[in-house]
Amino acid sequence: MRRRRVGASGLQVSRIGLGTMTWGDDTDEESAAEQLTTFVDAGGTLVETADVYGAGRAQEILGKVMNASVPRDYLVLAGRGGLPTGVLGDGAARGALLSALDATLSRLGTDHLDLWQLPGWDADVPLEETLSAVQVAVMSGRVRYAGLVAPSGWQLATVAERARTLGNVTVPVSAQIEYSLLSRSAEVELIPAARHHGVGLLAWAPLGRGVLTGKYADGTPADSRAASPVLAPYVEARRNERSAxxxxxxxxxxxxxxTSPLAVALAWIRDRPGVAAAVVGARDAAQLAASVATETVDLPTEIRAALDDVSVPG
Structure with a gap:
């Protein structure tokens, strides 16, 4: 699997990343281990996780299977913080962020994250305080690089400029956003801002929450995410006339x-300008292998243009 730099940074990741959102809910430890092994054997490096996945269970499973079967140095761990609450504050408060980071590292059984992705935008906490938490994490060795989750364009630009103005503060290198043929709104404001500030994109839900695979064209398969009580609302949000x-x-x-619809949709998003990696989730190792196999698929210019036209944002 080929690798790319994340934005203008020195961080390199595989073009396809492994997401762990369903681990601990629909994916058990055995299946997770098979997925991780399949991914690493194919040359994958980027593994994305968050403390809100399975209420922390996803990170516990990742920590177990990683430490049992895959050398830590083989992986680029991208950990996304949640919005913790407690006596140290909540949201993007320094105490809350660092406490949540320590809890993540404990669940993963590692001493550092390669990429720490901060959640949301907290208007109740001074940005300087949030940035100071990032710097503490980097200087202590607990974090190598930092990024943002689902910022707007102005938020990303504000964080990048403030970090540079303060000096000796880690500037964000990534933005994790939902981005696919079904979800292109980020192209209006966020992606131009990311390009200007040298920020790379990690595209989650690159298959339109599974809809772009074509599995829902004739209904809802019994073994699909749309049939899951937990994930059905997540999938249904992308099923409409435009999507069809x-x-x-x-x-x-x-x-x-x-080739497969999965390969077409994944190749389209993988090679969009600014995208460092497309992060995919999978039900099992076989499904993940199908995503990884798209590494060899490149779309002809004419087909890419046609898909651009039919999916252009309103």
Missing amino acids: RIVQAVLTAADGLG
């Missing part, structure tokens, strides 16, 4: 190329 038109275009392109 885009999915049909993906199906047509896949048929013409002799």
Whole structure:
């Protein structure tokens, strides 16, 4: 699997990342171990996790299977903090962020995150305080790089400029956003800001929450996420008339190329300007292997243009 630098930084990650959102809910420890092994054997390095996944259970499982089967140095761990509450404050308060980071490291059984992604925007906490927490984490060796989760364009620009103005403060290198043929709103404001500030994109839900695979074209399969009580609302948000038109275009392109809809959709997002990696989740190792196999798929210019046109944001 080929690797890319994240934005203008020196951090390198595999073009496809492994997401762990379902670990601890729909994915048990045995299946998680198979997924991680499949991913690393294919040359994957980027593994994304968050303390809100399975209420921390996802990180516990990742820590167990990682330390049992994969050398830590093989992975780029991207940990996303939640919005903890406690006596040290909540949201983006320094105490809350550092406390949550320590809890994440404990669950993962490691002494550092390669990429620490800060959640949201907290208008109740001075930005300088949040940035000071990042610097403490970096200087103490608990974090190598920092990024943001789902910022708006102005928020990303504000954080980057403030960090540079303060000096000796880690500037964000990444922004984790939902980005796919079904979700392109980030192109209006966020992505131009990211390009200007040298920030790389980690695209989550690159398959439109599974809808772009075409599995829902004729209904809801019993073993799909849309059939899961936990994940059904997450998938249904991407099932509408516009999505159906885009999915049909993906199906047509896949048929013409002799490949799968999954490969078409993933190759499209993987090679969008500014994208460092597309982060995929999987039900099992076989499904993950299908995503990893798209590494060899490159879309012809004509097909990419057609998909651009049918999915252009309103």
